[in-house]
Amino acid sequence: MLEHIRDEKAKLISKGKIKKDKNESMIYRRDNSYYEKCGSKILCIDEEIPFEIPNDWGWIRLGKLTYNHGQKNQIVIFVI
Incomplete structure (x- = not known):
């Protein structure tokens, strides 16, 4: 999914x-x-x-998926 987002962004x-x-x-x-x-x-x-996540999941900064509406840059979330 992250690769798909990167491809679409490119x-x-x-x-x-x-x-x-x-x-x-x-x-x-x-x-x-x-x-x-x-x-x-x-x-x-x-x-x-x-914490650990399954191998087919990945970590990404919240600001890379959405616009920054005041959240801290240190927040890291996972997506499938």
């Missing part, structure tokens, strides 16, 4: 309907740790992950 950017997010991030798991890639920076975010 299509809208290429058509000029939306602008590219300068702070786009991607959370992934490697070597039993969670990392977030923001531009060229890669940070370990293990301390932000509150």
